[in-house]
Amino acid sequence: MNNNGQDSAVVTSLPGTNNAQAARGFVRSVNDWLMECALDDTDISELLSGMVSRLVASGIPIDRVMVAFKTLHPLYEGVSYIWNKESGQVERSTHMGIGDDDDDRRDWDESPMKWMLDNDVSFMRRHLIGPSSVIDFPVLESFRRNRGTDYYALMTPFVTDRDSTLDSNRIFMTYLTRRPSGFSDEDLAILSGIQRRFAVSCKMRINHEETSTILETYLGSDAGGRVRNGQIKLGDSTKTRAVIWFSDMRNSTSVATHVGDDAFLGEMNDFFAATAGAVLKHGGQVLRYIGDATLAIFPIGENENNLEEACLAALYAAAEAQINIDTLNATREEVGKPPFDYGLGMHVGDVIYGNVGVSERVDFTVVGQAANEAARIEQLTKQLGKRVLVSSTVASFISCPTQEMGAYELPGTGVSVKLFAPDFAEACHRIELMRAG
Structure with a gap:
């Protein structure tokens, strides 16, 4: 697998199958489904839930997934969607800007997302247990206390309006597992292989929601x-x-x-x-x-x-x-x-x-x-x-x-x-x- 893990062609097997062709076929089928969702303007909660159900059914040991991005809205600046295995549900949350609140600023400054953004890093992996564990962000310690064993984060930049002076947006995607052995290389390759298509589907919905927000805000x-x-x-x-x-x-x-x-x-x-x-x-x-x-x-x-x-x-x-x-x-x-x-x-x-x-x-x-x-x-x-x-x-x-x-x-x-x-x-x-x- 390449270090960046972005090419689905490097997937060598699905968990338990040891079959490169089956792995490539699975990634292709998920990506095809994600494109159908993009064309159908599927809600992000529904999109995330459907994608996770396919990944879990394939044997990838996911216990938590988060999707986050900035949005254009008069009341808040960011949106996150979190899926937890315990509930099987997706929870949507809105987030105010960092502002002057010391706690909010500290949480952001000490987050993996801020580090990835500052260093223009598109992916990051952290083992949370064992001799190779690296706990360099406070949130990772909280995940470890909650029996997390492996953490994987991806950042995909995109542009909503090239004529706008707003900065490029980014979709952050994080995965957590509690499996003692963590994610396998094949797991990570599959997650990386579907990331860009997932980001495209999210972008379509983000554009739709921002258009609706602008119209409703002004009219x-x-x-x-x-x-x-x-x-x-x-x-x-x-x-x-x-x-x-x-x-x-x-x-x-x-x-x-x-x-x-x-x-x-x-x-x-x-x-x-x-x-x-x-x-x-x-x-x-x-x-x-x-x-x-x-x-x-x-x-x-x-x-x-x-x-x-x-x-x-x-x-x-x-x-x-x-x-x-x-x-x-x-x-x-x-x-x-x-x-x-x-x-x-x-x-x-x-x-x-x-x-x-x-x-x-x-x-x-x-x-x-x-x-x-x-x-x-x-x-x-x-x-x-x-x-x-x-x-x-x-x-x-x-x-x-x-x-x-x-x-x-x-x-x-x-x-x-x-x-x-x-x-x-x-x-x-x-x-x-x-x-x-």
Whole structure:
């Protein structure tokens, strides 16, 4: 076997067969299956589980497998998948960036993966027991305490987007066995022989997931899904019925003046985390950020029976947003920052998902009379001295007391709507109980 163990042709036998042809045939069959998975866009958990089951069935003594790679996501930087023989299941975990946390940084700095990356090493093997054992990383000691006998790691670099300025990604693959004699040379040759095909299959799925993440991050889950499914031509549109949420920061000028332009973006993110974050938590879809305003919907669809459920979800999102803002303001007061305030208008009606712009630069947005009316309702919150105003349809389906504010003509629409101010005290109490419990 070559020292790098990358060529499947050097496999001389499967465990117990002593048959080079059988070994090559096995590697070829697994690689063919991996290519089918790449074409089918198979989920990585399913891909790993299927591959390990084939390896174990062939007699390779695997007790643990880990797959890890970086990913493009706003909430975390890495993903790992771990298969354990005891459970027979694959567990997926997400990992934050190294940041400034001393424990996270120490774990990474002392890991085999970091050493392989720094030294551009594509594979590494460590005996964990016996006279040839080498325990030069803390994680190997933990594996040895857990009866591990042999450890094998592979690193495969790949590029997700050659036009991007991001560094090349890498798929790390580690295998652990508890067999007293460890992995045989034939075992390692087989594992090396399928590595690149496995990496190709993972890359296909990583590209798919990163594309979905980008679309959902910038457009929202529903709109992102529509674009991914081909709704990208200028003029493409779909109508849906929904509870429409339009919220806007009231005192953005004073906040910006207090903190300065450089810090204002962080202030806006704090505000959106409190308000738009509440929408997402309760099942709504954030469609657009318009300056410091948020346009969101709670879909009803074609079944009018969903109207009450959508109104209640919007109610609890509004109550959650109120709690979040009040909590945030208590902290801001302690450090001398001006408090956040906002207006929120909620309405029910039809909106149209559509592509607008020019053929070379399309924006996927939501338009419609009902969306305009929700924005006008929000504009009246300051005039009427209320944070939240809802139309009569929303008021009739939310389970909290409301104060009737009267009928008002919505500016620029020619439409008169009866408005109500909800009292969120009971909803806020229930949310706080759920948080405490």
